[in-house]
Amino acid sequence: MSIHTPISNAPATERVTVMQGQAIxxxxxxxxxxTVLGSCVATCLYDPDAHIGGMNHFLLSEPPANASGTQIDEHYGVYLMELLVNEMLAKGARKFNLKAHLYGGANVNRNMMKxxxxxxxxxxxxxxxxxxxxxxxxxxxTQARRVDFRPASGQVRCRTVEDRFAPPVQPTPRPAVAHGDVELF
Structure with a gap:
């Protein structure tokens, strides 16, 4: 008696971690x-006709109103959203056909801004x-999330990360009295 193991025609999964400041x-x-998100947001975009998808991961929405200079900071959503849409259009997606999923945006530390x-x-x-x-x-x-996205099919899985597995957010204490030539304030 022989045992037959069917051969799968599905390609092996190629996992890519999308870090803060990236759009792929x-x-x-x-x-x-x-990607894993706390207060950050990940956008998963998908064109179901072209079978093209993408994900970004941004840390903050927009630079502060008083920011100066023309340097682009890739951690801002205002930049990464445009970058993701443009990368998808360059690969053949059509903007009118895009579908979106949004994940993250948790307020993980109640002592900080929302x-x-x-x-x-x-x-x-x-x-x-x-x-x-x-x-x-x-x-x-208030909980972190892990998001897995298959860009060609548009399939998404989002799971919350238990608090005990999420890294603690704790401010670094400042010394009460500074020593030496530098005074901390």
Whole structure:
């Protein structure tokens, strides 16, 4: 008696971690983008006809109003949203056909500004302004999330990360009295 193991024609999964400040697009059937989010937001865009998708991961929505200079900071959503759309269009996606999923935007530290909420509001408004259909969102709350996205098929899996597995957010204490030639204030 022999045992027959069927051979799968599906390509092996190629996992790509999307870090803060990145926007990546692909039509590769084997690609799977992954990221872990706290207050950051990840946008997963997908063109179902062209089978092209992409993901970004931004830390903050926009630079402060008093920021000066023309240097582009890739950690801002205002830059990464445009970059993601443009990368997808360059690969053959059509803007009118894009579908979106938004993840993250948690307010993980109650003692800090509501950065996660500001990021989530920015991402929703960007999609609305650009006419991109928001299919699903998992935003807000206080827990971190892990997102896995298959860009060519548009499949997404989002899981919350238990608090005990998330790194603690603790401010670094300052010394009460400075020593030496430098005074900390």
């Amino acid at each position: 697009a692909s039509a590769n059937l084997a690609a799977e983008f992954s 950065i996660g909420s500001m990021n989530a509001d920015f991402a929703r408004e960007f999609l609305r302004r650009e006419g991109i259909l928001l299919m699903r969102e998992d935003l807000g709350g």
